[in-house]
Amino acid sequence: MKADVTTLEAKKAGTVDLPDSVFGLEPRADILHRMVRYQLAKRRAGTVSVKGRSEIVGSTAKIMRQKGSGRARHSTRKVNLFRGGGKQFGPKPRDHSISLPKKIRALALRHALSAKAKSDEIVVLDNASLKEAKTGALRKKFDKLGLASALIVDGAEVDEKFSLAARNIVGIDVLPVQGINVYDILRRDKLVLTKAAVEALEARFK
Amino acid sequence: MRLNELRDNPGATRARKRVGRGIGSGKGKTAGRGHKGQKSRSGVAIKGFEGGQMPIHRRLPKRGFHNLFAKDFNEVNVGRLQAAVDKKTLDPKKTVTVDALAAAGIIRRVKDGVRLLGQGELKAKLNIEVTGASAGAVKSVEKAGGSVTIVELPKRASKSKPAADEEKPKAAADKSAKSDSKKPAAAKAKPPAKTESKSASSKAAAKTSAKSSAKSSAKTKKKDS
Numbered sequence: 001m002k003a004d005v006t007t008l009e010a011k012k013a014g015t016v017d018l019p020d021s022v023f024g025l026e027p028r029a030d031i032l033h034r035m036v037r038y039q040l041a042k043r044r045a046g047t048v049s050v051k052g053r054s055e056i057v058g059s060t061a062k063i064m065r066q067k068g069s070g071r072a073r074h075s076t077r078k079v080n081l082f083r084g085g086g087k088q089f090g091p092k093p094r095d096h097s098i099s100l101p102k103k104i105r106a107l108a109l110r111h112a113l114s115a116k117a118k119s120d121e122i123v124v125l126d127n128a129s130l131k132e133a134k135t136g137a138l139r140k141k142f143d144k145l146g147l148a149s150a151l152i153v154d155g156a157e158v159d160e161k162f163s164l165a166a167r168n169i170v171g172i173d174v175l176p177v178q179g180i181n182v183y184d185i186l187r188r189d190k191l192v193l194t195k196a197a198v199e200a201l202e203a204r205f206k
Numbered sequence: 207m208r209l210n211e212l213r214d215n216p217g218a219t220r221a222r223k224r225v226g227r228g229i230g231s232g233k234g235k236t237a238g239r240g241h242k243g244q245k246s247r248s249g250v251a252i253k254g255f256e257g258g259q260m261p262i263h264r265r266l267p268k269r270g271f272h273n274l275f276a277k278d279f280n281e282v283n284v285g286r287l288q289a290a291v292d293k294k295t296l297d298p299k300k301t302v303t304v305d306a307l308a309a310a311g312i313i314r315r316v317k318d319g320v321r322l323l324g325q326g327e328l329k330a331k332l333n334i335e336v337t338g339a340s341a342g343a344v345k346s347v348e349k350a351g352g353s354v355t356i357v358e359l360p361k362r363a364s365k366s367k368p369a370a371d372e373e374k375p376k377a378a379a380d381k382s383a384k385s386d387s388k389k390p391a392a393a394k395a396k397p398p399a400k401t402e403s404k405s406a407s408s409k410a411a412a413k414t415s416a417k418s419s420a421k422s423s424a425k426t427k428k429k430d431s
Contacts, residue, residue, distance in 0.1 A: 033212035115207040186209050 001117065005124045005195065010144045013126045016198055018117060022205045027115035034100055035108035035182040044096040053078050053086035110205060112182040116191040123192045128152060128174075129159035138165040142172065149189040153180050155196025177201065277318040279337065284346050285326015286312055287334075302334040322347075322354065 001018045018024075056078040063074050080088040116122045123145065130138065142150075149171040154162070156176055163174045173184060177200040185191055193201075225237035239246040254261045290296035295310040304320050307313045313320065319337025324346055331351040339347075339354045347354050 027207055029207065029212050030215045030218065032207065033214045036209065036212060112207075119207065183209075186207065186212070 023117040025114035027111045038100045039183045042097040048091040050087045050090035056086045112185045130161045133161040133164040151188045152192040153197040279321040280313045283323045283325040284328040291330040298330045
C-alpha cells in the first residue's frame with residue numbers, strides 16, 4: 001500500500017510504502033475491543049479501599065440490652081447498618097488487569113493501524129521537528145493539514161521543540177514510536193506517522 | 207473504526223448468574239440448592255459417599271504400584287527428525303545429540319533421556335546419539351545411511367553421589383563441555399551405557415571437581431566407546 005508523504009507545511013514530499021502485513025489487514029472489532037479493555041483495565045490503580053466492620057475504630061460494647069427496651073436488638077455502633085459503621089463487602093485494593101496473550105496484543109496493534117489505513121485516516125509526515133517551540137504557529141500548521149483530533153507518532157526520539165509546542169493543543173497527542181498503542185490510536189480521528197515511525201513499525205513487525 | 211464501534215463477538219462472554227436475588231430471577235429463594243440438609247449448605251462435599259453402602263473406592267481391592275525408578279523418556283519419531291531437517295532447524299552434518307534435539311525445538315524439556323521411535327519416514331543421513339531407540343527406528347536410520355549410538359544420559363537430579371576418583375577427569379571434561387553446550391557437536395563426554403552402569407551424573411560430578419585439563423582424555427575415551 002502506497003501513502004503520500006507530506007511536510008508540516010502541507011506540501012507533497014513523495015510516497016512511502018506501508019506494508020500490507022501491518023497496514024493491510026481487515027480490522028477486527030473484537031480483537032480491538034479486547035485490547036482496549038485490556039489497556040483500560042491494566043491502567044487502573046486499584047487503590048480504592050473502604051473499611052469493613054472489623055476495621056472501624058470504636059467501641060465494641062453492645063449499645064442497648066438485648067431485651068426489654070422496646071426497640072430493635074443491636075450489637076455495636078460499628079455495624080454496617082449504622083451511620084459511621086463499616087461497609088459490608090466494600091472495595092479493597094486489587095489488581096484489575098486482565099490477561100491477553102502477547103500475540104493477540106501485537107495483532108491488535110496491527111489491526112488498529114489497518115483500521116486507520118482502511119478508513120484513510122493515516123497521514124505520513126516526512127518529519128516532525130520545529131525550529132522554534134511555538135504552539136500558535138504549530139496550530140496553524142495543523143489547521144492547514146486538517147488535523148483537529150490526531151495522534152502523532154514520531155520515531156524513537158520525539159523532537160523536544162515539537163512536543164513542547166504540541167502539548168497544549170486540544171485533541172493532539174504526541175508519542176514516540178515505542179509508545180504507540182491501540183487505545184490512543186482509536187481515541188483520535190487521525191493517525192499521523194512520521195517516516196521514521198513507519199520504518200520502526202515495519203522493523204518491529206518483521 | 208472508533209472506540210464506540212468496538213464490540214466483542216456475540217457469545218464471547220456470558221453474564222454471571224446472580225443467585226438469591228428474588229423470585230423474578232428464577233434463582234431466588236433457594237438459589238438452586240434445593241431445600242435444607244447437608245448438601246444445601248456451603249463448604250460441603252460428600253464425595254464418594256453412597257448412602258451407607260460400602261462405596262466403590264473401598265469395595266474394590268487395591269491394585270498396582272508406582273515405580274519410583276521408572277524412566278520418563280522424551281519420545282521422538284524419525285519422521286519428526288526428517289521434518290526438522292527439512293525445516294533446517296536440525297543440521298544433518300553434525301551428530302544429532304540430545305542437546306541438538308533440544309536446540310532444534312524437537313524436545314521441549316529433556317527428561318530422563320530420548321528414545322527414538324520408528325514412526326514416519328527418514329531420508330536424511332543422520333548420526334544419532336540418543337538414550338534409546340526402537341528396532342524400527344534403528345532400521346529406518348540405517349536404511350537412510352546413518353547410524354544410531356546408544357548413550358546413557360546423566361540423571362536429572364543432582365542428588366547422586368560425587369564421582370569416584372578415577373572418574374574425576376571425565377567429570378571435569380563434562381563441565382568444560384557444558385560451558386559450550388550451545389554447540390551440540392562439542393564433545394559432551396557421556397559414559398557409555400554398557401561399561402559403567404553406576405556412573406554418577408555429570409552435573410553432580412561437575413560441581414565437585416573443576417579440573418580443566420582432561421578434556422582431551424575424555425574425547426579419546428569416547429572414541430573407544
